[in-house]
Amino acid sequence: MGVSQPKYAGVPEARHDTLALEVEDSVPIVPVATAVMDETSRLEHSSSLPTAQKVGGVGNKQQQQENHEEREDGITITWEKGEVQPSAYRDKWFAVAFITHFVIVVGSAMTLGPVAWKNLKSAIEESATGDEDAFSNDAYDEYGDDMFAESGADAESSTTETQGFPPVGFWVAVVFIALVAAPALSLLALTFMSRNAIGLIKGSLWFSIILCGLSAVVLLPLAPPAGIVYAVFTVCLIWYARRVQNRIPYAASNLKCGITVLKTNLGLGLVSIGSMVGLLGYCMGWAWGFAGLMQLDVMFVSSSASWNVEKSSQDETDLSTVGSVVVFFFMLSFYWTHQVLRNIVRATVSGVVGTWWFSPLEATSFCSTAVSGSFIRSTTYSFGSICFGSLIVAVLHMVRNSLRSAQNNRNLGLVMCIVVCIMTYIERLVEYFNKWAYIYVGLYGYGYVDAGKKVISLFKTRGWQTIIADNLVNRLLGIMSLTIGLLTGVCTLFAAFLVEEFESKQGWMGIGFGVGFFIGIILSGMFMGLVSSAVDGIIVCYAEAPKELEDSHPAIAQEMSQTWAEAWGDLAGPAVIALGGGLGVV
Numbered sequence: 001m002g003v004s005q006p007k008y009a010g011v012p013e014a015r016h017d018t019l020a021l022e023v024e025d026s027v028p029i030v031p032v033a034t035a036v037m038d039e040t041s042r043l044e045h046s047s048s049l050p051t052a053q054k055v056g057g058v059g060n061k062q063q064q065q066e067n068h069e070e071r072e073d074g075i076t077i078t079w080e081k082g083e084v085q086p087s088a089y090r091d092k093w094f095a096v097a098f099i100t101h102f103v104i105v106v107g108s109a110m111t112l113g114p115v116a117w118k119n120l121k122s123a124i125e126e127s128a129t130g131d132e133d134a135f136s137n138d139a140y141d142e143y144g145d146d147m148f149a150e151s152g153a154d155a156e157s158s159t160t161e162t163q164g165f166p167p168v169g170f171w172v173a174v175v176f177i178a179l180v181a182a183p184a185l186s187l188l189a190l191t192f193m194s195r196n197a198i199g200l201i202k203g204s205l206w207f208s209i210i211l212c213g214l215s216a217v218v219l220l221p222l223a224p225p226a227g228i229v230y231a232v233f234t235v236c237l238i239w240y241a242r243r244v245q246n247r248i249p250y251a252a253s254n255l256k257c258g259i260t261v262l263k264t265n266l267g268l269g270l271v272s273i274g275s276m277v278g279l280l281g282y283c284m285g286w287a288w289g290f291a292g293l294m295q296l297d298v299m300f301v302s303s304s305a306s307w308n309v310e311k312s313s314q315d316e317t318d319l320s321t322v323g324s325v326v327v328f329f330f331m332l333s334f335y336w337t338h339q340v341l342r343n344i345v346r347a348t349v350s351g352v353v354g355t356w357w358f359s360p361l362e363a364t365s366f367c368s369t370a371v372s373g374s375f376i377r378s379t380t381y382s383f384g385s386i387c388f389g390s391l392i393v394a395v396l397h398m399v400r401n402s403l404r405s406a407q408n409n410r411n412l413g414l415v416m417c418i419v420v421c422i423m424t425y426i427e428r429l430v431e432y433f434n435k436w437a438y439i440y441v442g443l444y445g446y447g448y449v450d451a452g453k454k455v456i457s458l459f460k461t462r463g464w465q466t467i468i469a470d471n472l473v474n475r476l477l478g479i480m481s482l483t484i485g486l487l488t489g490v491c492t493l494f495a496a497f498l499v500e501e502f503e504s505k506q507g508w509m510g511i512g513f514g515v516g517f518f519i520g521i522i523l524s525g526m527f528m529g530l531v532s533s534a535v536d537g538i539i540v541c542y543a544e545a546p547k548e549l550e551d552s553h554p555a556i557a558q559e560m561s562q563t564w565a566e567a568w569g570d571l572a573g574p575a576v577i578a579l580g581g582g583l584g585v586v
Contacts, residue, residue, distance in 0.1 A: 108290075
């Protein structure tokens with residue numbers, strides 16, 4: 001007799017004092033087990049993936065008594081998993097800090113932005129008028145009345161150059177075609193990747209080898225040291241490609257699973273586009289507010305430079321203490337906001353993956369309840385946790401940039417170079433750690449610190465022993481994004497060609513291609529980023545609850561189980577490859 005499909009409530013968590021799980025009787029739980037096995041169960045199970053056992057009249061009573069895992073409702077729960085947290089605002093003070101800083105930036109833009117724009121416009125007009133007057137006086141002194149004899153010809157030439165600039169209709173046509181072509185090509189690419197995942201991953205891997213090899217051939221006669229480096233990279237990539245051949249099917253199965261989640265919940269695309277639009281609006285407001293504040297006299301102090309014979313005796317202005325604080329604040333704000341918006345999307349995708357995994361009926365439409373519910377949780381209860389982790393990365397990014405600017409000091413050049421390299425490595429490690437932490441935030445609603453502990457537990461104490469760097473899917477997604485950008489540019493190039501022929505103008509085709517390529521890269525990058533986030537969420541879900549996938553999506557579960565056994569059959573636990581880039585656990 002089957003078990004009715006429950007509403008997604010996360011994966012149950014076992015108590016430490018006993019392996020039995022206490023759950024509410026009103027909520028039916030599907031038998032679950034993770035692919036991570038401890039030493040005791042490793043001796044008792046011979047299959048590559050453990051499975052949950054339905055205990056009862058047909059079960060092994062002796063084994064049930066030895067393991068003390070039998071429940072009254074006949075469910076065996078062995079492994080500790082994530083647990084959905086109660087609805088509560090976590091890390092709320094970081095959310096308060098982010099909202100406060102955002103209000104300051106917006107307030108600065110609204111109050112001081114118009115003044116800064118007016119002053120900038122006046123300065124540009126005065127500069128143009130002064131240059132024109134100076135040129136007229138100098139030209140009249142040199143050429144006299146002969147200059148005005150050619151004024152008509154100059155005016156006509158100026159008018160011709162102005163007419164050579166593409167009109168508004170040209171821009172509207174090119175942008176419209178790009179906005180239509182890029183999403184359409186991205187959806188076609190998702191279908192194409194889903195049907196040819198293994199071949200495309202292999203092709204992307206060998207494409208990297210060929211590109212690196214060609215770079216080595218070109219650079220060897222021009223810059224031998226760089227050519228030698230690329231040659232060494234080529235050899236390493238060839239060795240790497242041969243070593244990971246048996247892992248490609250497993251990576252492909254995860255990729256196809258992630259594409260399935262995205263195609264059944266395309267409303268995630270609206271979340272990503274909304275994040276991009278929000279970032280563009282914030283950048284405009286940020287620029288207005290920053291320019292307005294920098295117009296204030298308190299931002300600068302005068303310093304005499306008459307003591308330096310190489311400089312004029314006029315006073316120079318430097319940033320004051322207040323100005324330095326304002327610059328630091330606005331730069332931190334820019335990095336922080338960018339990280340927050342990006343991580344909101346990642347947490348939302350993780351929540352949708354969890355719903356699709358555990359309760360698929362709620363994640364089967366464009367704007368499903370999984371999409372709306374996950375987005376609301378990410379922007380309310382989990383918003384503080386997202387702000388917390390994003391602030392850490394933003395601070396590290398600012399420190400690295402500050403150290404990089406200090407490399408100009410010749411006395412400390414080598415030291416600063418080493419420090420910058422170390423900071424870059426630390427920043428990437430934190431970003432990689434956050435990537436997995438936000439999956440737990442989106443799946444279960446943990447706070448940032450608790451999610452970090454879950455990540456450490458997942459990677460360090462669950463019997464997963466080897467850390468590798470497999471970048472198979474991420475490489476493919478990058479190449480597909482570049483290809484879509486080029487194809488979008490071709491579409492807008494054709495439109496520019498038609499307009500150019502109709503208007504009898506020259507030089508517009510390059511503009512059309514550039515605009516299409518830029519828009520195509522951005523939009524396709526958003527879709528490929530959603531796939532990468534979905535794949536990361538699938539990695540965690542498969543590690544914690546493969547049985548649920550077998551119950552809700554049996555065909556996908558069978559393929560993932562088979563490819564995992566082919567790739568990692570010699571390991572005691574499941575293999576997790578870093579499909580989104582960076583380190584992975586196997």
